[in-house]
Amino acid sequence: MSSNNNHFTKLSTAGLLISLGIIYGDIGTSPLYVFSAIVGHEVIQTDLIRGGISCIFWTLTLQTTLKYIVITLRADNKGEGGIFSLFSLVRRRAKWLLIPAVIGGCALLADGIITPPITVSAAIEGLLPLYPELPTVRIVIAIITGLFLIQKFGTSLVGKGFGPIMFVWFGMMGVLGLTYIVKMPSILLALNPYYAYKLLSTDTNAFVILGAVFLCTTGAEALYSDLGHCGRPNIRVSWIFVKTTLVLNYLGQGVWLIQHDGQLLGHQNPFYQIMPHWFLFYGIGIATVAAVIASQALISGSFTLIAEAVRLNLWPKLKIIYPTDEKGQLYVPSVNWLLWAGCLGVVALFQHSEKMEAAYGLSITVAMLMTTILVSKFLKARNVPKYIIWVFLAIYISIEGSFLLSNMVKFVHGGWFTLTIGTILFSVMWAWHTARKIRNRYVKFVEISDYFPILKELSDDESVPKYASQLVYLTSANFDSEIESKIIYSILQKQPKRADVYWLVHVNVMDEPHVKEYEVTSLIPNKLIRIDFRLGFRVSQNVNLLFRKVVEDLVKNGEVNITSQYKSLNRHKIVGDFRFIVLEKILSRSHNLSFYEKFMMNYYFQLKKVSISEERSFGLDLSFVTVEKVPLLLANPDEVELNRIRR
Incomplete structure (x- = not known):
């Protein structure tokens, strides 16, 4: 870790703001579409909403907080995180660990293709109640194209504004949620894990609901990937604020949904419905900026991932440009335009965020499972008692295995798209690695x-x-x-x-x-x-x-x-x-x-x-x-x- 970056990785107000701006884009914009995905075309029912809130809260607690914030962030490779950094820490323990590392890396790259379209689309579609004839697809394509065009200039200047904007975004979500919670304080009882158990054990659509719930934690990998930019203390402290505002917003959406018990959700988005009518235009503007920031984080993460793969001889040599002197700032032209083409393909194929939800989540579940395998090896290297490692594996393979099975339902509805992209990427990494071994022979x-x-x-x-x-x-x-x-x-x-x-x-x-x-x-x-x-x-x-x-x-x-x-x-x-x-x-x-x-x-x-x-x-x-x-x-x-x- 270079000394000029230490002041960002130590606990500080600046470090906390940078954490908000860099790493919480994906997980922070999930309230835009999670409840829409949970309810779907079903009739709104109180048990479904309470069970959904309970599932979301315990997923954020067990998956994001315990696995990533408490455990995985300990796998610190000289200040750096991410699946390839983790692989570098444990690869000497077994040759086969290359397989989960490559699968996880490819799954994260595939996820990077679908995150910008779904977050930007969900934000822009909030304008439809005000302007029903709005050409949302064209606007989404224009925003995404503009985002990829500016990559070559570097994002250090824009990045300085990310933190305060995301602070406003999370603050807005928390306040909006609170305005509805005070109308029905009993909604806080939905945090009881009993409601999650009741929903998943009795609802015939439990698997579909679980796949929708998983969307609330899709950005958890980013917490670890951006460890080097923000530092462990800043991530852990800022997560307390982020999780609180997320839970408040989900609870607020839950109150609005229960108020409409027995009705169909239709094209209404609970996230925008809890906004006062006069604030809607401003709220959509903030949501759009937050969606762009979330997309930027995924794009920058993809560049870093590919650059690491090149250095580890897992990817063909590519032109890598360093547009600014800021640590971690890099630009990979070929990857930039491949991601752009992939994002436009997603928008053209699925058109609306509701349909994109069907394709989203499958590849990131695979990435999380691969991280679990590598973290277990890291814990073993740190001489953690075997029974603790087995408990860790049992809990998280069960949780993530359940999410994977529930997301497999999405395969025919669009999950095939990210899985196909991931498979193509895997074939490139595997061929490059295998050919190098043959050459060395x-x-x-x-x-x-x-x-x-x-x-x-x-x-x-x-x-x-x-x-x-x-x-x-x-x-x-x-x-x-x-x-x-x-x-x-x-x-x-x-x-x-x-x-x-x-x-x-x-x-x-x-x-x-x-x-x-x-x-x-x-x-x-x-x-x-x-x-x-x-x-x-x-x-x-x-x-x-x-x-x-x-x-x-x-x-x-x-x-x-x-x-x-x-x-x-x-x-x-x-x-x-x-x-x-x-x-x-x-x-x-x-x-x-x-x-x-x-x-x-x-x-x-x-x-x-x-x-x-x-x-x-x-x-x-x-x-x-x-x-x-x-x-x-x-x-x-x-x-x-x-x-x-x-x-």
């Missing part, structure tokens, strides 16, 4: 010390034309005693490459998020030097800049001489030229691979076509880079049967 390493004499002789051999003064190779060898045989082949055989100094650069992605370290090993003094970068999974891998910084430090300390050895240039102390060599592996022959491996490798190479190149992903200056294609699999002459004809 065919990388042959040799002892670098065996080549010290010949490399030194080649460097001094003036009969060989000089290829570059400083020649730099990116190596995947984890140990400084090894080197890929293909690098030795490139230097000595493919085209003998004489250089004054050979450099080997290795990037090791660390489990800690923000670490920036390097180590220098002089293998042959002033002839062969290896630099090992240890970069956190949230650090930009701008190797060109990092390498230059290290070389400057080495020159300053007198550890290396990069002055050109050409006599005319050396006399004037001119710095020698640098050239990077990137070895690109191609699949030239694959009959040693199984059908599954061939399929994965072909999928991987198709993905490589749309991803940015290795040299661009490492931030190398393309004017100083040579890309050499090398086969992934070399043909073995012993396998070839050939008869010679003698005359």
